[in-house]
Amino acid sequence: MIQIQQASKTYDRGRSFAVQGVDLEVGAGELLVLLGDSGCGKTTLLKMINRLVEPSRGRILVEDRDVSRVNPVALRRGIGYVFQGVGLFPHMTVAENVAVVPRLLNWEPAACRDRVDELLHLTGLSPRTHRDRKPDELSGGQRQRVGLARALAARPRIMLMDEPFGALDPITRDGLQREFKRLQQTLNLTVVMVTHDMTEALLLADRIAVMKQGVLMGTGTPRQILRNPSHPYIAALMETPRRQADQVESMLRSGGEGQ
Amino acid sequence: MTESALADQLRLLPDYLGHHLTLTLVALSSGIAVCLPLAILVTRVKSLQWPVLTVASVAQTIPGLALLALMVPLLGRIGFLPAFIALLLYSMLPILRNTVTGILGVAPDILEAAEGLGMTSRQRLFRVELPLAAPVIIAGIRTATVWVVGSATLSTPVGATSLGNYIFSGLQTQNSTAVLVGCGAAAVLAIVLDQLIRLGELAVAGRSRTKGWLAGAGLLVILFSTLILQIPTAKGSAAVVVGAKPFTEQYVLAEAISQRLTQAGLRVENRSSMGSMILFDALTAGHVDCYVDYSGTIWANVMKRKDLPPRADLLEQMKAWLQREHQVRVLGTLGFENNYGLAVPRRKAEALKLASIRDLTGHAPQMTIGADFEFFVRPEWAALREAYRLDFRERRTFDPSLMYAAAREGVVDVISAYTTDGRIIEYDLSVLADPLQALPPYDAVLVLSPAAARRAELVRALEVFDGIIDDGTMRAANKRVDVDGESPAQSARFLLKAVGLSSPPDATEGADS
Ligand SMILES: Nc1ncnc2c1ncn2[C@@H]1O[C@H](COP(=O)(O)OP(=O)(O)OP(=O)(O)O)[C@@H](O)[C@H]1O
Ligand SMILES: [Mg+2]
Numbered sequence: 001m002i003q004i005q006q007a008s009k010t011y012d013r014g015r016s017f018a019v020q021g022v023d024l025e026v027g028a029g030e031l032l033v034l035l036g037d038s039g040c041g042k043t044t045l046l047k048m049i050n051r052l053v054e055p056s057r058g059r060i061l062v063e064d065r066d067v068s069r070v071n072p073v074a075l076r077r078g079i080g081y082v083f084q085g086v087g088l089f090p091h092m093t094v095a096e097n098v099a100v101v102p103r104l105l106n107w108e109p110a111a112c113r114d115r116v117d118e119l120l121h122l123t124g125l126s127p128r129t130h131r132d133r134k135p136d137e138l139s140g141g142q143r144q145r146v147g148l149a150r151a152l153a154a155r156p157r158i159m160l161m162d163e164p165f166g167a168l169d170p171i172t173r174d175g176l177q178r179e180f181k182r183l184q185q186t187l188n189l190t191v192v193m194v195t196h197d198m199t200e201a202l203l204l205a206d207r208i209a210v211m212k213q214g215v216l217m218g219t220g221t222p223r224q225i226l227r228n229p230s231h232p233y234i235a236a237l238m239e240t241p242r243r244q245a246d247q248v249e250s251m252l253r254s255g256g257e258g259q
Numbered sequence: 260m261t262e263s264a265l266a267d268q269l270r271l272l273p274d275y276l277g278h279h280l281t282l283t284l285v286a287l288s289s290g291i292a293v294c295l296p297l298a299i300l301v302t303r304v305k306s307l308q309w310p311v312l313t314v315a316s317v318a319q320t321i322p323g324l325a326l327l328a329l330m331v332p333l334l335g336r337i338g339f340l341p342a343f344i345a346l347l348l349y350s351m352l353p354i355l356r357n358t359v360t361g362i363l364g365v366a367p368d369i370l371e372a373a374e375g376l377g378m379t380s381r382q383r384l385f386r387v388e389l390p391l392a393a394p395v396i397i398a399g400i401r402t403a404t405v406w407v408v409g410s411a412t413l414s415t416p417v418g419a420t421s422l423g424n425y426i427f428s429g430l431q432t433q434n435s436t437a438v439l440v441g442c443g444a445a446a447v448l449a450i451v452l453d454q455l456i457r458l459g460e461l462a463v464a465g466r467s468r469t470k471g472w473l474a475g476a477g478l479l480v481i482l483f484s485t486l487i488l489q490i491p492t493a494k495g496s497a498a499v500v501v502g503a504k505p506f507t508e509q510y511v512l513a514e515a516i517s518q519r520l521t522q523a524g525l526r527v528e529n530r531s532s533m534g535s536m537i538l539f540d541a542l543t544a545g546h547v548d549c550y551v552d553y554s555g556t557i558w559a560n561v562m563k564r565k566d567l568p569p570r571a572d573l574l575e576q577m578k579a580w581l582q583r584e585h586q587v588r589v590l591g592t593l594g595f596e597n598n599y600g601l602a603v604p605r606r607k608a609e610a611l612k613l614a615s616i617r618d619l620t621g622h623a624p625q626m627t628i629g630a631d632f633e634f635f636v637r638p639e640w641a642a643l644r645e646a647y648r649l650d651f652r653e654r655r656t657f658d659p660s661l662m663y664a665a666a667r668e669g670v671v672d673v674i675s676a677y678t679t680d681g682r683i684i685e686y687d688l689s690v691l692a693d694p695l696q697a698l699p700p701y702d703a704v705l706v707l708s709p710a711a712a713r714r715a716e717l718v719r720a721l722e723v724f725d726g727i728i729d730d731g732t733m734r735a736a737n738k739r740v741d742v743d744g745e746s747p748a749q750s751a752r753f754l755l756k757a758v759g760l761s762s763p764p765d766a767t768e769g770a771d772s
Contacts, residue, residue: 052375077377087372091390101376150376 001158001190002026002049007058008214009044014056018044020214021058029188031181032219033201035237036211042194043084045211046160049192050079062158077101080151084162084194086143088135094120094146095131101154119149122183124176140167145176152183159184161193165200177204198241202226210234267746268425268440276444277488278420282411283448284485286343287404290350295396298358299384308359315352323349323410327417328534337533337541342414342421349410350403357399361392397460401453408449412441416505418530418541422448427532431660432507432740432747455481498526499717502541502550505532506631506659507740507747508597508679508733512551514751515762516705516721522763523720535633536560543585548711549721553597555699557581559638570700581706588712591725593703595679595733599639600690600698601628602676604666608689615692616647619673627653629662629671639698640675646697660741663688679730681738703728727758 004024010017019041026032034042047053048060051072060067067075088097098119099112107115117127123145135143144167151159164180165173181204184191195201201208202222209219210233218230226242229235301307318326326348330341365388373383389396412423425441428434455477462470499520503513510531517527530538530547539561541547554577558564562580567573574592581587601616608614611622619626628651634640635654643649651673657665663682666674676683678690705724711717736754739745745753755762 047375050375052371073377073379075377076375081375083368083372083375085368087368087375089369089372089387089391091387100378104377104382 001028001030001063002192003061004045004048005059005061007045007048007055007060009041009048009053010056017041017214019048019055022211022214022216024209024216024219026190026192028190029185031184031189031191031193031204031206033205033208034192034194034211035196035198035201035208038196040211041214042211043162044214046162046192046194049158049160050076050081052076077104077154078156078158080154080156080159080161082147082151082159082161082164086147088143088146088150090135093132093134094125094138095127097135097146098149098153100150105154107154115153116149119152122152122179123149124172124179125149141169141172144168148176148180155187157188157190159189159191159193161191163194163196165195165197173200180204198238202241210237264434264436264746265440268437271425272440272444273488275420275422275424275441276448277485279408279411279422279445279448280481280485280488282339282342282346282414282419282421283404283408283452284482286346286411287350287400287407289343289347290354290403290407291400293347294351294354295358298355299362301355301359302362312352312356312359315348315355318348319352323413324416327410327413328537331417331537331540335540335544337418337530337537337544337546339419341417342411342419345417346407346411346414350407353399353402353406354396355399357402358392358396361395361399362388364395365391394460394464397456401456404452404456405449408445408452412445415532416534417537418502418533418546420528420530424531427505428510428747430658431505431532432510433660433744434746451477452481498528499711499714500528500530500546500548502533502538502547503529503531504535504538504550506677508677508737509551510747511736511740511750511754512593512703514747515754516549516551516724518748518751518755518762519720519723519760520717522761523716525717525720542706542708543587545708545710547708548717549590549705549707551593551703552706553701553703554592555598555639555701557704558699559642563638565638565642567696567699570702573699574702574704577704586709586712588707588709590705590707590712590718590721593705593724593733594726594728595703595730596701597677597679597703597733598698598701599634600676600678600693601643601673602666602683602688602690603673604669605687605689607672608691613691615694616643616649616697617694619691620647620649622672623649623651626651626672627655627670628673628675629655629657629665630675631659631662632656634675642697646695679733679737681734681736681741684734685738685742703733723760727760728754732757 002025004022007019007022008017009019022045034045036042044053048055049062049067051067062075095116098116102112102115116131120127120130125142125145130138130142135146138146144164148164151161165176168176177200183189193204205222207219207221208225210217212233217233220230225234226238229238297311301311327342327345330345331337334341334344369387370383373387378386411421412426414421415423415427422441422445425437429437429441455474458470458477459474461467462474501513501517503509513529513531517529520527533541535556538547538550539552542550554574557577558573562577568576578589581589601619603613613619635656655671662674663676663680663686665671666688667686676688676690683690705721732754736750739750739753740747752762
């Protein structure tokens with residue numbers, strides 16, 4: 001579905017690379033999670049897929065077509081994008097924000113309206129209380145959910161998601177993650193998702209790709225990544241969630257003994 | 260008296276307000292039509308930003324009055340067009356700057372979201388950038404509105420009727436009612452337009468139907484009343500345009516001429532308070548049909564002559580020259596001279612034994628001279644200084660209406676007085692003799708544009724003025740305005756009666772006499 005071939009991006013004519021020689025393939029219906037430190041090039045890689053960033057070298061295929069030969073406007077309307085900074089339009093209501101792409105695609109107003117309500121339900125917002133609010137009348141988590149609804153609105157087959165659940169409380173996050181995973185599986189969505197949350201990565205991903213300083217360190221299923229990390233950096237990265245899980249487990253066990 | 264004085268002024272309001280509104284609305288809407296696309300272009304082509312905004316800023320730093328006056332020679336026209344262009348230029352900076360600031364101020368992550376969702380750059384402009392910049396753009400338009408309504412009062416001296424007619428003539432004739440009415444009307448107009456725009460903005464932002472209807476209705480009322488107010492001046496094209504320079508005598512004479520023309524059944528339009536050279540150029544171009552000028556002014560300023568032949572010779576040569584060079588017809592001399600003369604308070608003249616300008620030479624280095632705006636750049640001043648070797652300690656320029664009081668109160672020692680001004684007697688000034696004849700004679704002459712000279716009924720109505728007003732009568736008429744507080748129209752009636760001419764039945768004064 002998405003093939004990234006030797007993609008590199010430099011903002012300073014080759015003195016440094018935000019992304020360097022990345023080869024990565026995402027299959028149809030696959031949910032790939034991009035992991036890595038802040039500034040390692042995850043957002044840049046994501047933006048190259050829908051041409052918000054043009055690669056300095058290499059090429060990218062989406063549905064077997066070289067994106068550099070595709071009209072970027074049409075390309076982007078067919079790919080849902082959840083922005084790292086959410087990026088809701090402050091002058092539009094929630095409903096208008098969600099309906100942006102359907103309107104660009106000239107959907108009937110009634111179809112837009114129904115779709116908005118459907119997506120607000122899906123993302124755990126109440127159409128009645130929230131649809132006519134402006135973004136500045138929402139909480140950070142609510143805004144993030146509207147951003148997700150907006151990306152899903154025109155039923156894209158590919159979703160690019162840059163830390164989509166970052167501002168949510170753990171319970172809402174868990175619910176929405178599961179809701180999204182179910183949706184992704186029923187609709188057979190192809191997803192590239194960036195996150196800093198290891199647990200999220202392990203729970204949601206079909207496959208995890210780890211980046212460091214613009215370079216792809218390796219990919220693997222959550223199980224492979226946990227069990228046999230292909231690189232010491234990946235092992236180190238996985239050390240934290242593993243240790244935390246162990247601690248939680250032992251606390252649960254000792255708490256049980258105390259009773 | 261004050262009530263009817265106010266009523267007198269308010270009768271002029273529909274005409275002045277109608278012109279003022281037309282000028283303002285046309286200038287503003289053109290300003291918006293030009294500036295919005297230009298500003299958008301500037302945000303797309305960064306290299307244009309500096310030059311466009313700089314030009315607009317420079318236009319803004321030119322004082323309003325100067326900008327308007329500059330348009331006259333640039334366009335070779337008086338009236339609506341130069342006023343419109345100047346006001347358009349004036350409206351540009353706030354609209355341009357705010358639109359550019361507003362668009363460039365849209366947060367980059369929002370622009371990226373618009374792009375990332377698949378908006379074309381056009382859709383981004385209309386669906387994201389302009390709506391988000393709208394409050395800033397509208398603030399710019401509101402600033403421009405207030406500026407343009409205010410600056411439009413300055414279009415009177417370039418021959419466009421506006422609420423400034425109240426202010427300019429009111430200042431010259433010391434009619435504070437007229438000044439107040441003019442300023443008040445302009446202020447109210449500015450506030451009303453500003454608030455209407457604000458209401459429209461609130462209606463759009465808050466999606467309020469009621470506010471939208473209110474703003475729309477307000478705008479319609481304004482547009483409609485502009486049209487209605489314009490109707491009287493819009494019909495018929497052969498109105499006689501009577502010009503006047505900005506001082507009392509000119510207003511009174513223009514009124515007297517207008518009253519005679521009205522009585523002869525002609526339709527009259529007045530262009531008051533125009534600068535001396537602007538007025539002459541307007542006459543030769545046919546934008547003004549007639550006005551009163553002075554032989555010495557034309558001799559020195561238009562013909563640029565430095566020699567001084569005897570009075571009768573000068574008149575003959577001037578008539579022939581005007582006819583030959585400009586096809587301007589001198590219909591006749593009115594009979595009086597309004598000379599430039601140096602005047603000093605009589606008590607000071609007696610104390611210093613000043614009888615002629617020659618006696619002034621020795622005292623000049625300790626004295627301050629006051630004059631109107633034109634005097635020090637006119638050739639007469641150069642001739643005077645040369646002939647009498649005058650070297651004053653300080654020169655000050657005044658509005659003519661304030662100059663005489665400045666002499667009386669000792670703010671200045673000497674002034675360049677007009678010899679027919681009623682305030683010379685009233686303020687006890689004495690005019691010094693000019694034994695060397697450095698100053699030309701200033702016979703008042705009635706001049707007609709080439710087109711006006713061909714209109715027999717117009718010539719017939721004005722021929723009667725030849726030689727009938729003497730110095731004393733003119734001075735008395737001026738004094739009625741400057742000292743007694745009459746309106747120029749009232750004084751013109753007195754003048755016509757004094758020289759045995761009839762004036763049309765009175766509509767304006769019926770109320771108070
Ligand atoms: N427009 C740009 N111009 C110059 N450098 C840039 C630009 N955008 C990103 N970079 C640099 O490229 C590198 C990768 O940035 P990127 O945004 O892809 O990081 P990231 O992995 O998404 O980080 P984070 O987890 O903090 O969001 C960073 O060093 C960043 O400073
Ligand atoms: Mg990022």
